[in-house]
Amino acid sequence: MPISFDSPAGQGDSAKLAEILHCSPGDLEEVLGPYARAAAVEYVEMFLGRKVFTRGSDIREYRLFLLMREVFKRLPTEQEVSDLFQTTETQSRSLIRSVMSKYQYELTDVLSRSMKAALEAAVQDADAGAGGDWHITVSSEYIVEALNRLVAQRDGTLTRIILRKGTASSYVIKPSTRLALREALELEP
Numbered sequence: 001m002p003i004s005f006d007s008p009a010g011q012g013d014s015a016k017l018a019e020i021l022h023c024s025p026g027d028l029e030e031v032l033g034p035y036a037r038a039a040a041v042e043y044v045e046m047f048l049g050r051k052v053f054t055r056g057s058d059i060r061e062y063r064l065f066l067l068m069r070e071v072f073k074r075l076p077t078e079q080e081v082s083d084l085f086q087t088t089e090t091q092s093r094s095l096i097r098s099v100m101s102k103y104q105y106e107l108t109d110v111l112s113r114s115m116k117a118a119l120e121a122a123v124q125d126a127d128a129g130a131g132g133d134w135h136i137t138v139s140s141e142y143i144v145e146a147l148n149r150l151v152a153q154r155d156g157t158l159t160r161i162i163l164r165k166g167t168a169s170s171y172v173i174k175p176s177t178r179l180a181l182r183e184a185l186e187l188e189p
Contacts (some may be wrong), residue, residue, distance in 0.1 A: 034070050039110040040185055041070065042068055061103075065103045065106070068107060068110050074114045074117065075096070075111060075114040077140045078092040078139070079092070079139065081096060093142075096142055115143060115146055115150070116185050116187060117137050119187060121137070122135065122136045122173060133175070136173060139171055144161055145170055148161055150185075154180045154183075154184050155180055159174040161173050161177065165180070
């Protein structure tokens with residue numbers, strides 16, 4: 001059922017909203033569509049008595065869950081959550097952890113897509129040759145932790161993904177670990 005409404009954002013608000021959502025003001029209506037869908041789902045579930053929360057933290061967690069599922073379709077970064085929820089990076093990290101714990105089964109596809117995207121973006125050391133280490137740049141620590149959990153489940157003797165020395169969010173993956181992860185996530189070797 002199509003639903004339409006006029007955005008309550010004024011001209012100045014539209015520019016700021018476009019900045020927050022990383023789009024142009026002309027694309028705002030299209031970009032807001034998935035957010036509106038997530039909000040509608042939240043209200044419908046509440047009206048039907050399926051998701052009636054009494055704590056504010058439960059509402060925030062459910063709201064982030066819906067955004068992950070309807071808008072991002074992947075694990076958002078801590079900064080993206082901070083931009084939307086007006087939280088610190090530490091609070092955002094905690095909120096993501098809570099959502100991933102509480103809604104882990106419903107978010108299996110979201111997490112899998114995020115891990116696959118991180119592995120697909122891996123680049124090998126150019127000067128190390130064919131057997132050299134691989135590197136990924138990931139802005140969400142949760143993705144690295146999820147990949148390391150998968151490594152441990154797959155083969156406890158494999159080397160964990162570790163932060164690349166001197167970087168903020170670049171990680172080192174040993175070739176054997178990368179290969180095991182790609183197999184586990186059903187990606188081409």
